[in-house]
Amino acid sequence: MALIVQKYGGSSVADAESIKRVAKRIVDTRRAGHDVVVAVSAMGDTTDEMLDLAHEVAPIPAPRELDMLLSSGERISMALLAMAIHSMGFEARSFTGSQAGMITDSHHGKARIVDVTPVRLREALDEGAIVIVAGFQGFNRDTRDITTLGRGGSDTTAVALAAALKADVCEIYSDVDGIYTADPRVIPRAAKLDHISSEEMLELAANGAKVLYIRAVEYARRHRVLIHARSTFSSAEGTYVLGEGMKNPRESEGAAMEEPIVAGVATDLSQAKITVAGVPDVPGKAAEIFKIVSKSGANVDMIVQNVSAASTGRTDISFTLSKADAAGTIKALAAEQSAVGFENLLHDDQIGKLSVVGAGMRTHSGVSEILFDALSRGGVNIEMISTSEIRISVVVRGSDLAQAAQAVHTAYGLDSEIEAVVHAGTGR
Numbered sequence: 001m002a003l004i005v006q007k008y009g010g011s012s013v014a015d016a017e018s019i020k021r022v023a024k025r026i027v028d029t030r031r032a033g034h035d036v037v038v039a040v041s042a043m044g045d046t047t048d049e050m051l052d053l054a055h056e057v058a059p060i061p062a063p064r065e066l067d068m069l070l071s072s073g074e075r076i077s078m079a080l081l082a083m084a085i086h087s088m089g090f091e092a093r094s095f096t097g098s099q100a101g102m103i104t105d106s107h108h109g110k111a112r113i114v115d116v117t118p119v120r121l122r123e124a125l126d127e128g129a130i131v132i133v134a135g136f137q138g139f140n141r142d143t144r145d146i147t148t149l150g151r152g153g154s155d156t157t158a159v160a161l162a163a164a165l166k167a168d169v170c171e172i173y174s175d176v177d178g179i180y181t182a183d184p185r186v187i188p189r190a191a192k193l194d195h196i197s198s199e200e201m202l203e204l205a206a207n208g209a210k211v212l213y214i215r216a217v218e219y220a221r222r223h224r225v226l227i228h229a230r231s232t233f234s235s236a237e238g239t240y241v242l243g244e245g246m247k248n249p250r251e252s253e254g255a256a257m258e259e260p261i262v263a264g265v266a267t268d269l270s271q272a273k274i275t276v277a278g279v280p281d282v283p284g285k286a287a288e289i290f291k292i293v294s295k296s297g298a299n300v301d302m303i304v305q306n307v308s309a310a311s312t313g314r315t316d317i318s319f320t321l322s323k324a325d326a327a328g329t330i331k332a333l334a335a336e337q338s339a340v341g342f343e344n345l346l347h348d349d350q351i352g353k354l355s356v357v358g359a360g361m362r363t364h365s366g367v368s369e370i371l372f373d374a375l376s377r378g379g380v381n382i383e384m385i386s387t388s389e390i391r392i393s394v395v396v397r398g399s400d401l402a403q404a405a406q407a408v409h410t411a412y413g414l415d416s417e418i419e420a421v422v423h424a425g426t427g428r
């Protein structure tokens with residue numbers, strides 16, 4: 001008998017029918033003799049709809065109240081799921097994040113889990129109940145307020161519960177059969193991976209692959225939680241995310257195969273580019289600019305500084321950041337224009353980021369050559385480039401992104417024979 005944590009995403013519980021399907025899956029796991037703890041997301045696109053509504057009543061909704069609002073989505077699905085399980089003759093008990101002991105810092109909208117005290121969950125399990133926990137939310141002890149963990153945060157709830165309860169596995173159920181070499185909505189011939197290292201998954205998640213939330217992968221890595229990403233809509237085995245030294249449960253002793261050089265391709269349309277033009281090319285200007293940017297709360301991703309024009313002694317500095325942070329950052333920079341002494345600010349939200357990720361890049365040369373060659377043959381212009389040890393990213397026009405990703409995916413030999421299935425969801 002094992003303790004299994006299961007997480008069901010929004011598209012898995014979008015309506016009454018889906019909730020009943022999920023309930024059956026949970027009951028089947030219980031029938032097989034396992035203890036089950038479930039983390040559940042809000043139904044369908046509920047979170048997005050509530051966000052839209054909030055912005056209709058207030059341009060910048062108060063963060064505390066926004067968390068109050070958004071956390072209600074998961075309360076709805078957890079109660080409905082528990083009811084559905086009851087009607088199948090099994091005992092289920094739902095808990096909010098705070099009842100489940102999800103203690104976070106006080107950062108509304110992006111709170112970090114600082115402690116998990118699942119006393120009530122343990123009690124319910126000991127009494128033979130199936131435990132259902134509202135994903136995506138927690139509680140701060142100092143402010144005594146409800147917090148949320150950031151978009152996609154139910155994944156983190158599940159992993160944190162798995163770590164605290166010492167579960168055997170954390171199964172993350174969504175509308176695709178596992179982790180693919182690319183988003184199957186963008187590249188239909190993406191191939192399903194049997195397993196992926198948590199290091200590679202972190203890079204993919206950080207660069208737009210929302211199949212797993214980056215903080216959940218981080219948390220799993222730190223606490224050695226085994227993640228199995230799989231589909232609610234089929235019984236096919238999914239993809240294991242393996243931390244350092246973790247064994248693939250499917251692999252027999254000594255059967256380890258050589259890993260491919262490139263694990264996958266990620267695409268991201270959620271970023272914007274800001275260019276600070278005509279910056280005096282003297283020491284200290286970049287520091288001044290990025291101090292302003294960081295004060296505005298934005299997370300900068302790529303940075304490029306042009307060679308300065310000899311005639312003017314001025315240069316341009318471009319950087320990318322989340323679209324959501326762009327307006328605030330531009331405002332902050334504009335307020336300091338004369339103090340910093342730059343000439344102009346440009347805002348471009350039509351960019352797309354393409355990233356190629358693979359641990360094999362450390363030891364193999366020629367990986368970037370394939371990328372640049374594929375883009376050049378596809379006539380795709382590169383605007384920015386950045387690299388890490390196991391990743392190469394380029395910024396291109398957003399309208400070129402899908403075609404560029406397809407060309408690159410093919411060039412690395414990642415295309416599968418069969419088309420990937422996306423079972424549900426709107427991809428929102």
Ligand code: ADP
Pocket residue numbers: 008009010011012041152173174175176178179180181182183184185208209210211212264422425427
């Ligand atoms: P959930 O609502 O269950 O949390 P998400 O929508 O957050 O599900 O994540 C699943 C989606 O992630 C898929 O529908 C797919 O479009 C997208 N995705 C992006 N990159 C990948 C990838 N490499 N493999 C699988 N799915 C991916």
Ligand code: ASP
Pocket residue numbers: 009010041042047048073135136150151152153154155
């Ligand atoms: N409901 C939240 C969201 O849409 C959390 C999640 O689904 O993981 O972001």
Ligand code: MG
Pocket residue numbers: 009152155210211212213
């Ligand atoms: Mg998700």
